[in-house]
Amino acid sequence: LANLGRNKKRTILVLISLSLSLVLLNTVFTLSQSIDMDKFLSKFVDTDFLIAHADYFQNEFRGPENQTSESFIKAVEAQPGFEEGVRLYGGRAEMFAVEDEKNTTQGYNINSNGDFMAAVYGLENLPNQRLELIDGELDFEKLATGKYILEGVKLDDNGVPQMASAHFAVGETLTLYNYKGTSQTFADREYTTKEFTVLGHVSIKTYANSDRTGWDYNFYLPAEVYKTFVERPAVMSYAFNVSKDHEAEMESFLQSYTDKVEPVMNYTSKFTALNEFSGMRNTVVMIGGALSFIIGLIGVLNFINANLTSIMTRRKEFAMMQSIGMTRKQLRSMLMHEGFFYSFGTCVLSLAFGTIFSLLIVKPFCGMLWFFSYQFILWPLLIVLPFLVVLGAIIPLVLYTLTDKQSIVERLQEVE
Known part of the structure; x- marks a missing residue:
């Protein structure tokens, strides 16, 4: 030593x-x-698989011109092991706006009437695991009446709700506006107005239940109620689950289908997320x-x-x-x-x-x-x-x- x-x-x-x-x-x-x-995984997927037009995964989804094809959905539903699926409707072709007199500071995403542009989604089979309730309630019967709406709240990187991004309290009434139709001029569209009561706040999962854009105002309605506000409802994405013993088989099918049958379509899954993780x-x-x-x-x-x-x-x-x-x-x-x-x-x-x-x-x-x-x-x-x-x-x-x-x-x- x-x-x-x-x-x-x-x-x-x-x-x-x-x-x-x-x-x-x-x-x-x-x-x-x-x-x-x-x-x-929780940040990127909340079901086994999610299919959509390839533009959706590039944050470029607009509406009917690049929606998820019904042929793709039907092909998926016909596969062995398919259990359940949910369509998520949305789009920018028939944009919504919301009146919010309390917001006096935001100077962007405002239409000619002074209302704020909003993302409104129509989700099948409400309520389900795709919406995580923060406060209020998820009452399907109330939502189905067309008198109630859910407001989406952004999450931080740790999954904690940013309640400051919520604009309306539970029980508060809001007014949604929409120029129904796809004409190039708003004058040729049907102007709709509808009042809703906020039934609750739910989490916005950017990669699962939104158009991946990041709107300041976000709302969720049952699909049937949403369809009454738009002329051409567009399926933004389709999320579904399969039995565990058919997961690999479904992954292989989707890979083959998006490569050979409909190349403009794409998908994500637990497997693709796991590959990114690995x-x-x-x-x-x-x-x-x-x-x-x-x-x-x-x-x-x-x-x-x-x-x-x-x-x-x-x-x-x-x-x-x-x-x-x-x-x-x-x-x-x-x-x-x-x-x-x-x-x-x-x-x-x-x-x-x-x-x-x-x-x-x-x-x-x-x-x-x-x-x-x-x-x-x-x-x-x-x-x-x-x-x-x-x-x-x-x-x-x-x-x-x-x-x-x-x-x-x-x-x-x-x-x-």
């Missing part, structure tokens, strides 16, 4: 370089294990692993250089000790112990710094990203450290063997 203190700077450099790579390795695996699959996790591991390997290689090279330098500069010392009775076996044992102390020091520093860095840096970082749920782990270190101990003992032994080619007399004479 005293020999390691001869060149403290070199010893510290070796320990830090070796420890740094291990801390980075542990950090990489901590980040990869902290990516929360459930959080990731790709993101693999990217973190690949990039972080490469950096860990490079820094670790530098650390090992520093360790080899430190041992080689120590052996070469102590050749006379070794020769003198052997001349007074130290055997080659004892000398090798001494060098192996020195390497072991390097490894032991690296183990202590890696575990200490790895724990501190994980709790003080990685944990807060994970809290800043919506798809992370921090997991404290040290198993990557515990797996690697035994190999490091073995390496620390073997490298000095190998280096000494490679440099020990002269007799004791030759080494003493060489130094003199």
Whole structure:
């Protein structure tokens, strides 16, 4: 141990370089294990599959000209394992507007009458799992009367409702306007006005139950009520579930159908979301692993250089000790112990710094990203450290063997 203190700077450099790579390795695996699959999936999918026109997935859905085709829907419903499906109606071709006298600050998305442009969706089979109630109630019978409406509320990245984005309270009355029809001029369209009572607030899931645009005013109606307000109802998307034993089969069918039968159609699913999730996790591991390997290689090279330098500069010392009775076996044992102390020091520093860095840096970082749920782990270190101990003992032994080619007399004479 005293020999390691001869060149403290070199010893510290070796320990830090070796420890740094291990801390980075542990950090990489901590980040990869902290990516929360459930959080990731909940943001992008709420059913097994969702089909729509390809424009929808590029945030360019408008209406009848790029709606989900009935032929695609019928083909899906005819597949084995199909359980239930829900059409979501919407579009910008027959835009809605809402009167809101309380909003005196917004200066955009306003029509010529001073009303605010709004996204209104018609959803089949209300209520169902596609609408997550925040407050109020989901009463299908009330909604079916055409007197009630649900207001959509935006969610932050962590899925927490941003109630400041809600414009009307539960029980409050609002007025919707719409120029019904598809004529190029508003004068040729039927101007409709309808009052609704807000029955409740529901979550807007950008990638599941909206047109992915991000309107300031968002409302949901039963599909049959929605259809009375538009001349040409357009199916924006169709979400459906299948039995578990037919999920892979349905995925294969959709891939083939959108490639060969209707290329303008597309789909998302739990599988595509999982592939994105796996790709993101693999990217973190690949990039972080490469950096860990490079820094670790530098650390090992520093360790080899430190041992080689120590052996070469102590050749006379070794020769003198052997001349007074130290055997080659004892000398090798001494060098192996020195390497072991390097490894032991690296183990202590890696575990200490790895724990501190994980709790003080990685944990807060994970809290800043919506798809992370921090997991404290040290198993990557515990797996690697035994190999490091073995390496620390073997490298000095190998280096000494490679440099020990002269007799004791030759080494003493060489130094003199």
